Each structure stands twice: as C-alpha cells, then as structure tokens.
Amino acid sequence: MKADFTVDASGLTCPMPIVKTKKAMNNLEGGQVLEVLATDKGSIADIQAWAESTGHQYLGTKEDGEVLKHYIRKASEGEEKEEKKYDKTIDNNGLKSKLNEDITIIDVREPAEYAFGHIPGALSIPMGELEERLNEIEKDKDVYVVCRTGNRSDMAAQKLSEKGYHVINVVPGMSEWDGPIEKSDS
Amino acid sequence: MKVAIIAANGGAFDAYKVFNIATAAAAADGEVEIFFTFEGLNLIHKEAHKQLPMPEGTEHFKEGFEKANVPSIPELIEMAQDLGVKFVACQMTMDVMGLSKEDFVDGIEVGGAATFLNYAKDADISLTF
CATH class of the missing domain: 3.40.250.10 (Rhodanese-like domain)
Known part of the structure; x- marks a missing residue:
C-alpha cells in the first residue's frame, strides 16, 4: 500500500500509537497519506476515534502478521467546503x-x-x-x-x-x- | 474538546490513569489541564514521580508493565507537556506540605480551587482520579 509517510509505533502501548500518529501528522501536507505501524490491538479502535475527533480521514487497516497497518489521510484546509466550479x-x-x-x-x-x-x-x-x-x-x-x-x-x-x-x-x-x-x- | 482533570491520588496506577488520558486527549488536539492536589502532587514532584508506589499486593504487575513496554511516568510527563497539557499544582496543599514550585517538574503552574473551576466550567469532559 502506497503511503507518503510511515510512522512505526509497533511494540508500544496506549497512548503511544496515537501520540506518534499525531506528531507524524504534523509533517504531512493536506491530502497526503500516513501509514501507522502498531502492534497494540486497541489501536484499531483508537486510530479511528482519533481520526474522527481530529477531522482526518481514516482509510482502513491491514493486518500483516502481528503488525497492524493503519492508513490515514490528512485533511486539507477547507476540504469540506463545497466550491464546485465545473458545471457538468x-x-x-x-x-x-x-x-x-x-x-x-x-x-x-x-x-x-x-x-x-x-x-x-x-x-x-x-x-x-x-x-x-x-x-x-x-x-x-x-x-x-x-x-x-x-x-x-x-x-x-x-x-x-x-x-x-x-x-x-x-x-x-x-x-x-x-x-x-x-x-x-x- | 476541552478536558479538565483532577489528580488527587499519588500511586503509580493513578499516574498512568491521569497521564494516559491526558496525553491521548492532547494528541487528539484537545485542550487539557490537570489540577494536582493532595497526594496527587506526588505525580509531578521532582523526585517522587520517578518512583511512585504500586498499590499493595500488585507489585507483581511491575513485570507486566515492562513486558508490555508501557512508557515510564517521567516519559509520559514529558510527552504530555510536549503536547501542551497544562499542569497546575494546588497552592493550598503545597502550603500544608511545605512544598514550593521548585519541588516540582519544570513548566508547572500554581493555582487554587477557583483557578481550576474557572477552567473546568465549560469543559467537555471532567475527570477525577
């Protein structure tokens, strides 16, 4: 899976996956995709909840053996604004x-x-x-x-x-x- | 999201409850303030926070903490402050215990009950540990 940035939180417990995700997200541009590697099973629910409260877009999670790979797309400013210009x-x-x-x-x-x-x-x-x-x-x-x-x-x-x-x-x-x-x- | 936390107990478990919730909230862009009062002051005391006691009879969990690679309390404190969590020590308890601001980790503020209430009055989440 292609991502713009990967952060490794494997082997770490709550709240570390979220803290690492938050810090890594600061380095991304709006629209880019972050991959978060984690082994904490709670991170499946936590990453989704985190994305919901911060307004970023949770794409999904892939399991690769013990490692969970979460994908989140950073929201860009004014993304939700509906400003359509093309008429068809x-x-x-x-x-x-x-x-x-x-x-x-x-x-x-x-x-x-x-x-x-x-x-x-x-x-x-x-x-x-x-x-x-x-x-x-x-x-x-x-x-x-x-x-x-x-x-x-x-x-x-x-x-x-x-x-x-x-x-x-x-x-x-x-x-x-x-x-x-x-x-x-x- | 605005989160107001009172930390009134001074054990290792109390510290984890307080700092885990606080860092998670701050990582989700929440505004977080913790008011440390009575035994809760141990959690940010310069020396005491490094060796907080486990509750009696649970000492064997120490191994579990290490095995699960749970961050240490000093690490959590640093992370919380790094994420902008505000620490407020209770002036009244400090006076009773003969403590001054220098006895605590850097970057804390000191305030009274009214300080906390003023912050917490419009908080979305209020927690007491």
Whole structure:
C-alpha cells in the first residue's frame, strides 16, 4: 500500500500509537497519506476515534502478521467546503445507472483510498499524476471523474476538459457511494 | 474538546490513569489541564514521580508493565507537556506540605480551587482520579 509517510509505533502501548500518529501528522501536507505501524490491538479502535475527533480521514487497516497497518489521510484546509466550479456533474445514482455502459471512470483519490474501496473498473489516477498519465485515458469515451467528496474530481474535471475530454464530475463521490465496490491489495 | 482533570491520588496506577488520558486527549488536539492536589502532587514532584508506589499486593504487575513496554511516568510527563497539557499544582496543599514550585517538574503552574473551576466550567469532559 502506497503511503507518503510511515510512522512505526509497533511494540508500544496506549497512548503511544496515537501520540506518534499525531506528531507524524504534523509533517504531512493536506491530502497526503500516513501509514501507522502498531502492534497494540486497541489501536484499531483508537486510530479511528482519533481520526474522527481530529477531522482526518481514516482509510482502513491491514493486518500483516502481528503488525497492524493503519492508513490515514490528512485533511486539507477547507476540504469540506463545497466550491464546485465545473458545471457538468452527475450524482452517484446517475453514475450507478451507467455502470454497464461503455464509459471511463477515473478515481483521482490517493492509491491507499482507492485500495480500500473503489467502483469496479475505475482507473486509479491520483490527482497529482493526472497530467503525466493523460495518455491512459481514451478520448472518444465519456470520462466520469470521482473522488471522495467531489472537490478533487472537480479540479480534475476542469483539467481534463481543457485537454479536450468529454468529462463529467461525480458528486458527491465515494463518501456516499452505495453501489458496487471492489478492493485491491496495492 | 476541552478536558479538565483532577489528580488527587499519588500511586503509580493513578499516574498512568491521569497521564494516559491526558496525553491521548492532547494528541487528539484537545485542550487539557490537570489540577494536582493532595497526594496527587506526588505525580509531578521532582523526585517522587520517578518512583511512585504500586498499590499493595500488585507489585507483581511491575513485570507486566515492562513486558508490555508501557512508557515510564517521567516519559509520559514529558510527552504530555510536549503536547501542551497544562499542569497546575494546588497552592493550598503545597502550603500544608511545605512544598514550593521548585519541588516540582519544570513548566508547572500554581493555582487554587477557583483557578481550576474557572477552567473546568465549560469543559467537555471532567475527570477525577
């Protein structure tokens, strides 16, 4: 699983995993993903509770033998603000009804977010890699861009539209997605 | 999240309860103040906090603490202060016990009951140990 930063709290008891997470988080930029290694079983519940009270996004936990690997994405300032600029949008249900059509879905979230649950068949292109991976996107198909809340995908939609793609932004996106979900390991 | 804690007992278990909750709250961006009173003053006494007694009959847990790699009380104190937890020693108890600010770990403040109440009046969580 790809993360921007890893902090090792294995072998440590409560409250150390949380304290270490908090300190490591200070070094991340908004939108980056932190991986926390821990052996304290209580950390599964604690990390989630911590993320909820601090406003960061808990992505999920992978077990690797004795070691628990928690993934948290740092909230960026004003992330929850809904400031949509791209005018062609579709809601989650609209996209759900099109899943059987010949369309392209691009998921612009971070790889770790994608791995813990994405729409089957969606192509993972994190926002930061969009420009350099344009050649992977077919020009003659409708492109639906999705992220967690519709903000990153809004920026991606604007960018793709400038490049001549027929783009539609999916609003709100994965935070409220109740359609089919696929998970992957890397 | 605003957390107000009264530490009124001076054993090793009391110290863990107080400092674990305090550091966890501070790590979750909470504002935390601990009011140390009576035996609770031991928890921040320069010397006493390094060798706080285990409750009678539980001395055998010492091994468990080491095995589980639980941080020591001095480590927890440093961490708590590092995360911005405020320590307030009770003036009245200090007077009774003949202690001065210099007898405690660095960075503490001294105050009375009204100081604590003023802080705690709009706290989201109040705890007494």
